[in-house]
Amino acid sequence: MRRIEPNKEGLRKNRIVVQNGALSIPSTCLFPLPVVMISSSDKENHVNVCTVSWIGVVSSKPYQIGIGLRKTRLSHQMISKSGEFVINIPTKEMIHIVDYCGLISGEKRNKFKDCKLTVKRGKYVKAPLIKNCPVNYECKVTLIIEAGSHDFIIGKVLASHVNGKVKNGKQICVNKVNPLTLCGNEYWSIGKRIGKVGIHKRIEGEIDV
Numbered sequence: 001m002r003r004i005e006p007n008k009e010g011l012r013k014n015r016i017v018v019q020n021g022a023l024s025i026p027s028t029c030l031f032p033l034p035v036v037m038i039s040s041s042d043k044e045n046h047v048n049v050c051t052v053s054w055i056g057v058v059s060s061k062p063y064q065i066g067i068g069l070r071k072t073r074l075s076h077q078m079i080s081k082s083g084e085f086v087i088n089i090p091t092k093e094m095i096h097i098v099d100y101c102g103l104i105s106g107e108k109r110n111k112f113k114d115c116k117l118t119v120k121r122g123k124y125v126k127a128p129l130i131k132n133c134p135v136n137y138e139c140k141v142t143l144i145i146e147a148g149s150h151d152f153i154i155g156k157v158l159a160s161h162v163n164g165k166v167k168n169g170k171q172i173c174v175n176k177v178n179p180l181t182l183c184g185n186e187y188w189s190i191g192k193r194i195g196k197v198g199i200h201k202r203i204e205g206e207i208d209v
């Protein structure tokens with residue numbers, strides 16, 4: 001696991017952007033954001049979970065996903081020490097659990113118990129998979145970038161687990177997962193499929209993301 005520290009210039013406060021008379025600060029102007037639950041564990045096998053929206057794919061080979069985590073979170077401590085975490089994708093029916101896990105710290109409460117979450121063992125990591133979530137990704141930390149208020153923790157995806165109920169053959173049915181998104185400080189569910197990537201170029205294999 002490698003660590004990159006910031007330069008001081010990069011840590012200066014952002015300026016507030018004023019648009020059409022409405023105030024918007026950079027932390028809320030990117031939307032929609034995915035809403036996921038990050039689970040982790042420590043040496044003593046304590047487990048924890050927290051809600052995260054600052055998340056994104058950063059590489060496809062190897063497949064790597066980064067999460068922005070504030071240093072003060074218990075999850076940050078557990079993940080940076082254990083070097084692993086699990087990304088769990090909750091359904092929109094889990095909105096209350098998601099919100100609870102995003103407001104209460106594992107320093108104070110056992111969120112797994114409080115939310116009656118069931119766990120499943122992973123194949124490669126000790127951090128627990130949340131069975132209530134239909135999709136889980138086991139990740140190993142490869143890089144921590146000190147980005148300012150938050151660290152950007154990049155994890156290599158070692159395994160993915162998809163509940164058969166949300167699958168159609170090898171594909172994940174998004175409408176069966178019913179994921180949540182975050183827009184500003186509101187939770188939104190997603191709407192209908194309106195197209196497929198490659199509307200302009202219908203040649204298989206030409207899209208390189």
Ligand SMILES: Cc1cc2nc3c(=O)[nH]c(=O)nc-3n(C[C@H](O)[C@H](O)[C@H](O)COP(=O)(O)O)c2cc1C
Pocket residue numbers: 035048049050051052053054055068069070072073074075076098099101102103104105106107150182
């Ligand atoms: C919808 C939502 C999204 C959140 N996204 C993040 C995030 O991306 N990064 C982060 O550090 N905290 C995020 N939080 C806050 C943490 O989930 C919260 O501080 C949590 O209590 C941390 O738990 P822990 O101390 O047990 O790790 C989010 C909270 C909510 C409700």
